[in-house]
Amino acid sequence: MTGGQDGAREGEGRLIGRSVPRREDPRLLTGRGRFVDDIALPGMLHAQFVRSTVAHGEITAIDLSAVRAVPGVIAAFTAEDLKAGDIVARLDRPPQEFVPTAMPVLARDRVRYVGEPVAIVVARDAYAAEDGVEAARVRYAVRPPVTSEAAALADDAPLVHAEAARNTLVDVELFATDGIDEVFAAADRVARVEARTGRQNALPLETRGAVAHWDDREEQLVLHTCTQVPHQVRTVASRCLQLAERAVRVVVPDMGGGFGLKCVVGREEIAAAAAALRLRRPVKWIEDRKDALSASFLAREQRYDVRAAFDANGRILALDADVVCDMGAYSCYPFTAGIEPLMAAAEMPGVYTVPAYRVRGRAVATNKAPSAPYRGVSRPQYVMVMERLFERAARELDLDPVEIRRRNLITSFPYTGVNGITYDPGSYRESLDLCERTLRAEGWYERQRTARAEGRYLGIGYACFSERTGYGSAAFAQRRMAVVPGFDLSEARMDPSGAVTVTTGTMSHGQSHETTLAQIVADELGLDIDKVRLHQGDTDRIAYGWGTFASRSVAIGGSAVRLAAGRLGDKLRALAAARWDVPVDRTALGRGEVFRRDDPDTAIGYVELAELAYLRADLLPKGIEPGLTATASFDVFNDGTFSNATHGTVVELAPDTGRVEILRYVCVEDCGVAINPQVVEGQCRGGIAQGIAGALFERVTYDAQGEPSATSFMDYKVPTAHEIPDVAIHHLETPCAFTETGAKGAGEGGTIGAPAAVLNAVNDALRPTGVELDDTPITPETVHRALHRRHYQESTR
Known part of the structure; x- marks a missing residue:
């Protein structure tokens, strides 16, 4: 173990994997936060x-x-x-x-x-x-303004920027597998989905x-x-x-929140x-x-036209996608207008074994506020489209929608996809199985049959997905960014009182960094968590950092913090070993002291060592420098790590209003080692709330003159606690081999899966009407029209 920590000496005191209370809360909940x-x-x-x-x-x-x-x-x-x-x-x-x-x-x-x-x-x-x-x-x-992606791409469209012909800022064609057209021509079934998603605001509280x-x-x-x-x-x-x-x-x-904005x-x-x-x-x-x-940065307005070829047994043979993202008036720094189409193009196959793939991704400029990354960045959209493809194929092939997923999920790892990305081990099949078992055990399939017999519209929907996390320099370089994010730096410093301050280049905006990163440091040094202080968000005190986005804080930042703490521990061990005149490998850390492995009762406390390092340099052994500081960096040089989850949702549609009520929501997630399970669950629930918001409520629209319609909460429909259901969360754990703690990221998964799960549940409820919906948000008007069509058909028979 890095730093020579003795797990047996700590025993039950280990903090990683425990729901330690958030250290931020006493300050924030008593009004002592400083914004x-x-x-x-x-x-x-x-x-x-x-x-x-x-x-x-x-x-x-x-x-x-x-x-x-x-x-x-x-x-x-x-x-x-x-x-x-x-x-x-x-x-x-x-x-x-x-x-x-x-x-x-x-x-x-x-x-x-x-x-x-x-x-x-x-x-x-x-x-x-x-x-x-x-x-x-x-x-x-x-x-004349340009107010839609279709208008932007028209031959006679006004140009938002003179240098961007046809208002196109990004246009890439990737992964065109040889012979893909022949695969589609020979397929038993070709499912097609044309979908649009509404423009959204990340809406941080602050x-x-x-x-x-x-x-x-x-x-x-x-x-x-x-x-x-x-x-x-x-x-x-x-x-x-x-x-x-x-x-x-x-x-x-x-x-008070950021969410990518x-x-x-x-x-x-x-x-x-x-x-x-x-x-x-x-x-x-x-x-x-x-x-x-x-007028702030917005996101999410995208159009998909995607085909998938399937054989008679429901196995996917090929995927062909055209993605257009309305990015507003400008590129954002540093990610550019390519952030959404490049994400969608690179990662659309997701958790499925897709043998052949072709994609075109475009970013167009319109006369709207510019777009920035928003929690999930295109993954809520392309996951929704992929899950709709499997639902449609299942219906056309008369297969169970869960079974068709099972036949196509990645189950052998590491797996290198047709998109050139290598996926580290995950629990894709296991999460789907547990999610389905949970809903069946709770009796929702029986309730659905009863509801349909009574003329009620109750539906069950699933979404399987992975969340690429821990993007390192190599992953961002693949997008050919001129500014390439990736690594993180950390410094761990012990003062003369034996307390430790650790820095991180990541930046908390609600993710509990002060708690989770302190847990990592305390475990690494065998130290009480109250002795650890995290410092973040000051460019004069932190050498360099790329900040927080793309679920990288624990995967990248946490790894850098652990390495720095480990090197600080090495210095403590070296100092103690020199005092005892024994080899360093005979020493270990635990309970706030360095002790001898061959004689555990012989120990020197950190306070004594710190006082020696700072206050009595004259007594330092030869070759030991004053002070107790250590630095480390961490980067991921492969394709990143992949958390995964399955979401299962039960909804009921109100025929008189078209309202969608979510009756049950189950999330089975795997983010590797959960440093703090309660924090992970908070991330899941918050993300799911935002995903539901995109699925059912939130949308910024514009009139013909480019005037935005949603300038207050009277017009921008935000869900309240009444609309967000209780979420049952089940954890699986597939430790990551590429991070120092075994943790993968967990920040965006809830948002990624929710739109697909909700949309699939709504369509399952609508199945008796013969109507299918592919666009979000799913408004009451849309649902009401679908149900009205059903009643009209029945009345005219």
């Missing part, structure tokens, strides 16, 4: 943005004279005033596959969506800033925000912001503002920093909910 909006600095000013009121147009004039005359307004800046550089994200792909587009910090000559920031107003208080925004006068030469100020002593711009990627914000801020990276410090306080760099936080730099006074910007709903 961006809690920050108040002397002389602080407040900023808001003048935003475009048209979706597409040339800016012909900006008049801020009345703004500057508003009482309390200190300054108002246009792009010309700030002179900040553009935010540009790139892929290292040829021009026919990727077109880079510059996103200005403030719009200069043209606006490309309603809500695009045109100017920043800085005032003594937030109210004066809002008054100043109202006084701005901007004139536009309005152009909206975006920033507080920026110039520190004269450090000659540094300090930017407090709620971001998942502090080092990436530092890089972009330094480039846009022409500062050395050393001259920019990004600090993340407590953060905050893992890209926003223009507003850079503009607020530019204003603070210009005025040499602190500037705060807090996004209001209207802007968060309509």
Whole structure:
């Protein structure tokens, strides 16, 4: 074991695998959390943005004279005033596959969506800033907007960016297996699904925000912001503002959710920093909910046209997919507009043994707010489509929908798919079997038969999927990103009191890092968890990190933390061994001390060793340096790790309203070693709630002029606790061979499986009507029409 820890000495004290209470909760639940909006600095000013009121147009004039005359307004800046550089994200792909587009910090000559920031107003208080925004006068030469992917790809479509022909930012064709057309021609059945998914908002409880100020002593711009990627914000801020990276410090306080929305760099936080730099006074910007709903980063609006060839026994023979993702007006940094189509194209075969595959993935620009990654990133969509294909094939081949899945699931590992990805061991078949057994044992199949006999519409649906987690540098490099995320760095430091501070380049926004990473360190060092403190979210205190996204925090960040703690343990053992004049391999760690393996009663406590390392350097043995610190890095150089799950759902449809009620939800998940099972369950439940939201409720639409329809919670339908069912969670455990703890990621799985499971259950309930639905969200109007059609058919027989 790394660090020479003696598991027998710890005995029942091991923390990994235990539901240790969240260490964050006492602070957060008693109002002692510190979020961006809690920050108040002397002389602080407040900023808001003048935003475009048209979706597409040339800016012909900006008049801020009345703004500057508003009482309390200190300054108002246009792009010309700030002179900040553009935010540009790139892929290292040829021009026919990727077109880079510059996103200005403030719009200069043209606006490309309603809500695009045109100017920043800085005032003594937030109210004066809002008054100043109202006084701005901007004139536009309005152009026709592009408001759908179909309109964007039309031959005569207006161009959102002149450099992007047919409004196409990404266009890749991958994995075209030789002879795939002949496979389809000879297949016994070809199932086809055409599906669309609605545009969504990640909707973190805390909206975006920033507080920026110039520190004269450090000659540094300090930017407090709620971001998942502090080092990436530092890089972009330094480039846009022409500062050395050393001259920019990004600090993340407590953060109320992110879900991917905050893992890209926003223009507003850079503009607020530019204003603070210009005025040499602190500037705060807090996004209001209207802007968060309509002008922040959105996601999920995708169109799929997919065929699958099957033999007579229900085995899949080939998959042919065309994916178009509406990415809005700009590429996000650092992932670009390729984030959604490349994810879908690379990973669509998922948990199934697909022998032949061809896919085209496109990202198109429209006059809508730009898209960013959102929990799951295309996997909720392509899993939904794959699961619909199996349901459709099962019906056409007269097979049980669970059995057809069994015949196609990957069961032999490691498995290298037709997409070139190697899947590490998982419990794909086992999770499906347990999920089905659970629903059968609870009597839901009998209840369904009874309901149908009574004319009620009750359906059962499943979704099988994997969640690729622990993306390392190799996996991101396959997408040919110009900025390649992957590794993480950690430092473990013991102070003279024997307490340990460990750093991580990941960034918690609700995932319990302060608890789970401390569990890893405490176990590695044989130390009480109360002696461990995690530090995150400060670019001056953490050497470098890629932040938190793609379920990487425990898989990548946790591995780096464990290695750093192990190396710190090695230093403690070396110091004790030198004191005893014995070989290091005769020492071990446990219960806050180093002890001799050959004489366990001989031990030196960490406090004594720490005092020696810091306070009595004169007594240090030759060759032992003062201090107790250690650093480590971790990366995954294969295709990543794969968590997996099966979701089973029971729904009932109300014929009078079309309402979908979820009666039962079962999740069988396998994320490898669960560091803290309660935290894993919290991730599952939260993800499932967001997946249900996409399946049944949430959608941002636009009118013909590009005006967003959902600018408040009156229009953007968010599920409440009443609509989210209790979720039964069962754990399986297939330890990961590629991480230091055996853990795989668990952050996105709930969201990935829920839309498919819910949609399949709705279609199972609708089976007597002969109607099938493939689009989400599934609105009551859609369900009501389907049921009305059934009643009409019966009444006219």
